[in-house]
Amino acid sequence: MVGYHPAGRDTALYTAVQDVKAGHWMQMRQVLARTGTWREWTARTQVLGVAAARRNVVELWLREEPQSVAARVMYARVTTERALDAHRSRQPAKDPRRVQQLDELADRARQACRRADGLSPGDPVAPICLLALAETDTAGRFPEHRVAPPPPDVLLPHGPWGLLEAAHRREGFSREAWHRMLRVLQVGPGSVYLSRRAVAMDFARWSASKAPLGSPLLLLPLYAHVEEYRARRDRGDVMLSLWWINESIASAIAKAFEDWFGRCNPAAASSADLNYLAHALTAGGFLKETAAVFHAIGDYATPAPWQYVTHDPDQWREEFEATRSACLRRFKPPPLVGRCP
CATH class of the missing domain: 1.20.190 (Delta-Endotoxin; domain 1)
Structure with a gap:
């Protein structure tokens, strides 16, 4: 649950x-x-x-x-x-x-x-x-x-x-x-x-x-991108379906996964950071990588960013569970290996 x-x-x-x-x-x-x-x-x-x-x-x-x-x-x-x-x-x-x-x-x-x-x-x-x-x-x-x-x-x-x-x-x-x-x-x-x-x-x-390798500050661009996404959605931007596959955004997502998640201890990581990364990976099409992040999250979901990307913010849990289930049906998460203190 x-x-x-x-x-x-x-x-x-x-x-x-x-x-x-x-x-x-x-x-x-x-x-x-x-x-x-x-x-x-x-x-x-x-x-x-x-x-x-x-x-x-x-x-x-x-x-x-x-x-x-x-x-x-x-x-x-x-x-x-x-x-x-x-x-x-x-x-x-x-x-x-x-x-x-x-x-x-x-x-x-x-x-x-x-x-x-x-x-x-x-x-x-x-x-x-x-x-x-x-x-x-x-x-x-x-x-x-x-x-x-x-x-x-x-x-x-x-x-x-x-x-x-x-x-x-x-x-x-x-x-x-x-x-x-x-x-x-x-x-x-x-x-x-x-x-x-x-x-x-x-x-x-x-x-x-x-930021050094393993630092959660490597995810800061993802937080900024979510805020930009929210603003554009509120304005009725019709191109939002392409937002997360933009080359520069995709690069930031990949860097966050490789240089932060790949080098930290997920069990000690911020739940918000894990959830922001899982959302960005999913939206950017990095589904295989997302499976490992969802595995690290477990049931410790956070309202943001899921409440910002669903039509009804009160349904953020349903948004999280649907996204996680769709990902894990396709990919089995690899063992977690954390290397930062």
Whole structure:
């Protein structure tokens, strides 16, 4: 039975998320105390931050343990999620009082991030959250959101490049940091010559060109292509049937399969990344390769991208299962061999 949970295969994180939803914080505290790498720390705090954003669980934790660094980091997470959620759900905000309220939420999150950063200066979460908050700066209040790109990549737009670099110094090629940057560029002002999606696509391709073998950033162009596909479908583009077999897109799909999936441990990979790759391989006609990815996914399907490519987003599970069944009827998946840590 296909199901979805943001924790994916991380059973300890699953327990903590369920505890947070019940209004408790002890399991969150325990799972974070047992987290051993920045990569895992970033991923787990992100999932927990989303789960806790509409509850006062982190505030209760801080009340009990005001000196806890982990609780301060989680407070930065939840205040960031609250600011982003308010900004996205109420755009465009034309009422000056509402604009002020949104700015105050974002400023509160920035203060929480800076306090967490002061307590744990090597932690990548604070700069990642500050990078994410650039999305809310629609008036251009903060100079750090309008920094020139690193030379010689002058064709990329100005943006929060310093915050991306700060996150990169702490967690090299951080998956979340690059995805946050992609989102900022997708919703940003773009330029006179390029649409926001074109700017985001250039960034995704640039990122994939810099990423090492086995890095999930090699899939970033696939995320950008899905967004472009959605926009074209909404406009009624009649040529969408040919979208995924375009030569440049097919090349990006093949590179993602060979240089990421072929070199990583699928059991430790992001469920979203596996699902995006499975969709792209199927749409691009790489059915034999798709079988191995579907085997790695198991029943850990994710709503995106399946909800974006079906006529009824609520039927995304049916879309996933139909695509998987059609593929596995024709091809038996090979044994999985992961080579990245």
